[in-house]
Amino acid sequence: MSLWLYLRFPQLPLECQPLQQDYPAVVIERQRVIAVNDEAQLTGLKPGQSTATVRALVDTSQLQLLERDASQEVLALERLECWAYSITPTLERWQNEGLQLEVGRCLKLYGGLTKLFNNIQSDLEQRGFTVRSGLAPNRSAAWLLSHWDENFLYPSDQNLRQRLDEIPLHLLRKAQAGQFLNAIKSLEKTGIQTLGEILNMPASALGRRCGQAFQKWLGDVTATSDNVTQDFHPPHRFYDCLWFGFEIRNQTELHPTMQQLLHALARFCRTTQHQPTHIEWQMLRMHGDTDLFEVRSSEAHDDPEIWFELSRLSLEQYSLGADIEGLALHVHQFQTQNAIVTDLFGESHNREPLHNLVDRLRSRLGLQAINQIALREAHLPEHSQYLSQDIAPLPPSLAGQAQRPFWLFDEPHPIRVKDDVLHWNGVLTLLLGPERLEDNWWQKPASRDYYIAQTQAGQPIWIFEDRYSKQWYVQGILP
Amino acid sequence: MSDPLEHIINRPDTWRGMNTGENVFALRTPANSDLHGVDVLPTGFNALDAQIAMAGWPLRGGVEVLSKDSGTDSMGLFLPTMAALSEQRRWQAFIAPPHAPYAPLLAARGVATEQVLMVHPKDREELLWATEQAIRSTTCSVVFSWLGASDYRYAELRKLQLAATENDTLVVLFRATQAIEQHTPFSLRLTIDRYHTVDILKQRGGRPANNIKLPDEEDIINTPQPWEIPTGKMHRTHTGQILTPVA
Numbered sequence: 138m139s140l141w142l143y144l145r146f147p148q149l150p151l152e153c154q155p156l157q158q159d160y161p162a163v164v165i166e167r168q169r170v171i172a173v174n175d176e177a178q179l180t181g182l183k184p185g186q187s188t189a190t191v192r193a194l195v196d197t198s199q200l201q202l203l204e205r206d207a208s209q210e211v212l213a214l215e216r217l218e219c220w221a222y223s224i225t226p227t228l229e230r231w232q233n234e235g236l237q238l239e240v241g242r243c244l245k246l247y248g249g250l251t252k253l254f255n256n257i258q259s260d261l262e263q264r265g266f267t268v269r270s271g272l273a274p275n276r277s278a279a280w281l282l283s284h285w286d287e288n289f290l291y292p293s294d295q296n297l298r299q300r301l302d303e304i305p306l307h308l309l310r311k312a313q314a315g316q317f318l319n320a321i322k323s324l325e326k327t328g329i330q331t332l333g334e335i336l337n338m339p340a341s342a343l344g345r346r347c348g349q350a351f352q353k354w355l356g357d358v359t360a361t362s363d364n365v366t367q368d369f370h371p372p373h374r375f376y377d378c379l380w381f382g383f384e385i386r387n388q389t390e391l392h393p394t395m396q397q398l399l400h401a402l403a404r405f406c407r408t409t410q411h412q413p414t415h416i417e418w419q420m421l422r423m424h425g426d427t428d429l430f431e432v433r434s435s436e437a438h439d440d441p442e443i444w445f446e447l448s449r450l451s452l453e454q455y456s457l458g459a460d461i462e463g464l465a466l467h468v469h470q471f472q473t474q475n476a477i478v479t480d481l482f483g484e485s486h487n488r489e490p491l492h493n494l495v496d497r498l499r500s501r502l503g504l505q506a507i508n509q510i511a512l513r514e515a516h517l518p519e520h521s522q523y524l525s526q527d528i529a530p531l532p533p534s535l536a537g538q539a540q541r542p543f544w545l546f547d548e549p550h551p552i553r554v555k556d557d558v559l560h561w562n563g564v565l566t567l568l569l570g571p572e573r574l575e576d577n578w579w580q581k582p583a584s585r586d587y588y589i590a591q592t593q594a595g596q597p598i599w600i601f602e603d604r605y606s607k608q609w610y611v612q613g614i615l616p
Numbered sequence: 617m618s619d620p621l622e623h624i625i626n627r628p629d630t631w632r633g634m635n636t637g638e639n640v641f642a643l644r645t646p647a648n649s650d651l652h653g654v655d656v657l658p659t660g661f662n663a664l665d666a667q668i669a670m671a672g673w674p675l676r677g678g679v680e681v682l683s684k685d686s687g688t689d690s691m692g693l694f695l696p697t698m699a700a701l702s703e704q705r706r707w708q709a710f711i712a713p714p715h716a717p718y719a720p721l722l723a724a725r726g727v728a729t730e731q732v733l734m735v736h737p738k739d740r741e742e743l744l745w746a747t748e749q750a751i752r753s754t755t756c757s758v759v760f761s762w763l764g765a766s767d768y769r770y771a772e773l774r775k776l777q778l779a780a781t782e783n784d785t786l787v788v789l790f791r792a793t794q795a796i797e798q799h800t801p802f803s804l805r806l807t808i809d810r811y812h813t814v815d816i817l818k819q820r821g822g823r824p825a826n827n828i829k830l831p832d833e834e835d836i837i838n839t840p841q842p843w844e845i846p847t848g849k850m851h852r853t854h855t856g857q858i859l860t861p862v863a
Contacts, residue, residue: 225631370629407632493755494733502735509730510717510722522720537724539721542718544713545716595810596811
């Protein structure tokens, strides 16, 4: 048996727009008020009033007067669809004002309807949406009940009919917003007051009086099952945003919102088997300006705790300006989830993955601050090794050389020669050598004789004589 | 998990339910439980192990090494340790190293060069932060940090020491000899003023010890010289002989 939960967002025109909290706000469309918030309601504003009435009632300098933005409403519903996809795969947008969720098949997963419904409500409240809901075996009835009955019961076929029977006709007229208006008006004229009375009428009489379309709709509303085979297909990108409704003064005030958005991302990732390697934060400012900053991870993952830590470290490098109104999280690209999470060196202890440390350090110190030694084919020591920023396990192909320094200087340090004696931190004594290394004959030829020498303090060092310039240099310090 | 099932689960169009009551921000379980209890690591030098009360590097509590050059000379002291730790397949972090370590030598001594992770903090704050991060994360088998000649408050060092006690990462901090005046929170404090000669200044549960000689590098002293000697140059060797040119 199918079970549809309809989530209707009556305040969507208001809630999809950035608003300042605790100030009256109204949304108008074609000079008529279509939505008001609680503060506006207190001042006597109501949907249906004209803008002239609004101006007469309230000092408009104290009022947030917003034009309806249908595209924002659609975007908000799209984000809510992605959110709802983590609850059930079968869902659809309904009349651009709400979502139909098929929950019959996943009740067991969530431990029952009450638990599921409480979770949904608290989630939506956090996201700043007012919701009205209806629950029924078919979508039409769920939609209708969302206008009528707030306290829903576990429906069975019988009590669906009972609850439909109680619905007054004037509510039907209001909810239908124009559709079947003539049919409903003509029924009202005959003294019929509830939906139950209509449903009890003989089908033929009803068809004659109200038309086939209305009769078909009544059939939909009373249907005991309503199966949709097509599941929702989530988009390939992730975008979600939250508005603060108050002024952000410091970075810590952003943290709860960040966590909330990352939580949403984690749910999205889990339901789609996708993982990001980099995420983009957008600071939404007044007048539509946005500031971006990116956070990267060397391995794709969806752990909100780790993403939060990396984001927090990146944020510390970022100077927060004034007038930030909202925060958005954008992921343009995902990788498909790895079947087995592999560690960098192929072994996983009961420990944190190795790349976590690299990511954390880079988030604060910058990309260039972390590197590894990498090798290339060259004869001169300073060219045979370079510092690589691609942190990865390197092939352990290297044949070691024992008579080499522990530390290699970036630039060889010149040695002072006086009376055929070498001076570097005192007099140097040669211990071993020479070893000739030559290279670079095609550009700037080099030929060097390397020796191991000892400083006056007894420390062995690696020195060479440039055979062309006859200059002596220190190039490294032995262990 | 069986392969076909895993294959299906990993398809992007497979829907997976999740418990909405799950707290994804809950802390993870401590990551070091598998190695709990391993507290000491042999230094690789019998003479040194004999003088340290724990008979090796303390894995919980940190090692402080004082030297004139703030830890550039005598890195041979840690080569056996680095080689032994290579088995653990974790990072060997070099935080603010004075130079780049030379891979051919590390490889010759059995150190897995790909595990050496170099971190270059810009200033003192970043240095302390990066050191603490490396110690706290369970991803490093050893953290070498060149703190240099700057002054550090006791509280700052104590923070690192506390982090070091929390898991099984060997922590080695290099500081200048002047730091000898200051009290140290670390379990073991050494000084190296002469080549391959270690003095233990302080150790938990043990006594100071002076003049511990590490064996000389066999590579240098006992290796024959297979190379041709250059013409036209004469230099004094450590035995006082003159290397005579060969025609």
